[in-house]
Every structure is written in structure tokens, then in C-alpha cells.
Amino acid sequence: MANLLDGKTTAQKIQSQLREKIKTLEPQRGRPPGLAVLMVGDNPASAVYVRNKEKSCERVGIASFGQHFPADTSQEELKEAIANLNEDDRVDGILVQLPLPEHLDAVSLLYEIAPHKDADGLHPMNLGGLVRGEKGLRSCTPAGVMRLLEEYQIPLAGKRAVVLGRSILVGKPMALMLLEANCTVTVAHSRTENLEAIASEADILIAAVGRPEMVGANCIKPGAVVIDVGINRLEDANGKSRLVGDVDFQAAEPIAGYITPVPGGIGPMTVAMLLQNTVESYQKRI
Numbered sequence: 588m589a590n591l592l593d594g595k596t597t598a599q600k601i602q603s604q605l606r607e608k609i610k611t612l613e614p615q616r617g618r619p620p621g622l623a624v625l626m627v628g629d630n631p632a633s634a635v636y637v638r639n640k641e642k643s644c645e646r647v648g649i650a651s652f653g654q655h656f657p658a659d660t661s662q663e664e665l666k667e668a669i670a671n672l673n674e675d676d677r678v679d680g681i682l683v684q685l686p687l688p689e690h691l692d693a694v695s696l697l698y699e700i701a702p703h704k705d706a707d708g709l710h711p712m713n714l715g716g717l718v719r720g721e722k723g724l725r726s727c728t729p730a731g732v733m734r735l736l737e738e739y740q741i742p743l744a745g746k747r748a749v750v751l752g753r754s755i756l757v758g759k760p761m762a763l764m765l766l767e768a769n770c771t772v773t774v775a776h777s778r779t780e781n782l783e784a785i786a787s788e789a790d791i792l793i794a795a796v797g798r799p800e801m802v803g804a805n806c807i808k809p810g811a812v813v814i815d816v817g818i819n820r821l822e823d824a825n826g827k828s829r830l831v832g833d834v835d836f837q838a839a840e841p842i843a844g845y846i847t848p849v850p851g852g853i854g855p856m857t858v859a860m861l862l863q864n865t866v867e868s869y870q871k872r873i
């Protein structure tokens with residue numbers, strides 16, 4: 588049976604370290620770090636994540652400046668809200684919760700966030716820094732994956748990594764971070780031919796496709812490190828909802844060497860990295 592990569596415990600450890608850091612910095616600074624999460628509309632999954640983020644902020648001592656906008660909010664109104672937060676000295680991190688309602692253009696909004704307050708690492712400036720291998724704010728989910736691999740001292744240099752998915756939020760930055768860690772990286776996606784054959788060559792397999800339990804036994808090399816980034820809410824016959832990843836955990840666990848659970852894997856690591864990015868911006872500001 589595979590070893591479990593415990594994101595929940597690791598995230599708690601990171602959060603306690605951040606809490607200690609804030610305790611020493613806050614008296615010197617005269618204010619706590621601040622994070623603003625902007626949510627538009629009533630996507631129930633987003634509402635859960637945003638609530639989790641705010642609870643975690645409270646636990647470590649980060650002030651929340653979250654704003655919840657109605658579904659029919661205009662692009663201009665959001666731009667103005669971001670501009671105000673850019674100017675607000677109490678705010679160190681800004682995040683626009685994705686996905687946004689159809690009528691809004693997420694890509695152009697991400698340009699509006701001041702790069703030094705970009706807690707999600709999605710501003711073109713920060714993505715560009717990642718491409719160039721510079722230090723800077725990093726996308727939270729792939730950063731969480733890297734941090735968890737580091738925690739368990741998984742060797743990466745020279746290993747074959749396969750990323751399933753090519754989103755701007757996860758797949759693309761994930762591939763670049765693995766490349767920076769000297770993996771040999773392949774990105775596979777919905778148009779990839781022979782996906783199973785490619786996946787099963789991976790020493791490190793990252794599943795970020797957004798399809799419940801799509802990655803099965805035929806995708807996994809014996810002993811591989813399997814990282815499940817998927818968060819899918821399924822309803823069972825009794826109408827009860829349960830959370831599953833992109834990996835068929837039951838099928839994968841006997842084959843993999845290491846595996847992340849869902850829940851308790853990359854989800855909590857994502858939140859921990861968001862808080863860490865916020866504290867990093869706070870430390871850098873005068």
C-alpha cells in the first residue's frame with residue numbers, strides 16, 4: 588500500500604509557523620497582514636473555499652478584507668474594487684476567486700492586481716518570473732504540491748514528471764515548477780493521444796484534469812508518486828455529497844508508492860500557500 592502524503596497535517600504545521608511569525612512581526616509593524624478575497628456570484632463550491640480561507644486567516648492572525656459581489660457585477664465595478672485594494676495599505680494580498688460568472692473576463696482582471704499583492708501568483712508579471720526562474724509570488728496550488736513533495740523529501744531531479752491538465756491556475760505553473768526542480772516534464776491534456784501510456788511512464792504523476800476519478804490503475808507506474816489536485820463534489824444515491832479527486836484512490840493506492848488523499852491533500856496545502864504568500868508580501872512592504 589502507498590504511503591500517504593498528508594496535506595492536512597503539513598498545512599497545519601505551516602499555519603502554526605506563520606502564526607508565530609506574525610506574532611513577532613505585528614508589534615513592530617503596528618498592523619497584522621491583510622488578505623482580500625473577492626468573490627462574485629453564488630457558486631456554492633467557491634463559497635465553501637472562501638469561507639475556509641477566511642477561517643484560516645483568522646487562525647493565523649491575518650485580517651480579512653473579503654468582498655462578496657452579486658452575480659451581475661460589472662467588469663468596471665470589479666476593476667474599481669481592485670484599484671481600491673491596491674491602494675489600501677492594510678491589504679497585502681488580493682485574490683479573485685475563480686471561476687467568475689460568464690460575462691466577466693478573468694484574464695483582464697488579473698492584470699489589474701498590483702503584482703506585489705498578487706497572492707495567487709497569477710499576474711502576468713509573476714507568471715513571467717516563474718518562466719524565467721526568478722523568485723516571486725507563486726500560484727498557490729502548484730506551490731502547495733511542491734511544498735508537500737519537499738516535506739516528504741521526495742527526490743525530483745532527473746525524474747519523469749507528467750502533469751495531466753494545462754490550466755493557468757494549476758497545470759501550466761505546475762509544469763514550470765517541476766522543470767525548475769530538474770524533473771523531465773510532460774504535460775498531457777484533453778487532446779493528448781495515448782494518455783494512459785504517457786501517464787504510466789511517470790515517476791511523479793500530477794492529476795489536475797477536473798474529472799472525478801478519471802485517473803485509474805492503468806495510468807500508474809508501480810511505486811509512482813501520485814498527486815491528486817482534483818476537488819470534485821459528487822452526490823451519492825441518497826443525495827449525500829462527498830468529495831473525490833481526479834484519481835480513483837481505491838484503484839491507485841495499491842500501485843502507487845506515495846499518494847495524496849482527497850480531502851486532506853492538496854486542498855489544505857493550497858490555503859496554506861495563500862497565507863504564506865500574503866505574509867511574504869507583508870514582510871516585503873515597508
Ligand SMILES: Nc1nc(=O)c2c([nH]1)NC[C@@H]1CN(c3ccc(C(=O)N[C@@H](CCC(=O)O)C(=O)O)cc3)C=[N+]21
Nearest residue numbers: 636639683684685686707727818850851852854855857
Ligand atoms: N483564484 C483562485 N485561487 C484558488 O486557489 C482557487 C480558486 N481561484 N478557485 C477554486 C480553487 C479551489 N481551491 C481550493 C482551496 C481549498 C480547498 C480545501 O480546503 N479543500 C479541503 C476540503 C474542503 C471541503 O470539505 O470542501 C480538502 O481538500 O481537504 C479546496 C480547493 C482554491 N481555488
Ligand SMILES: [Mg+2]
Nearest residue numbers: 752753776777
Ligand atoms: Mg485540460
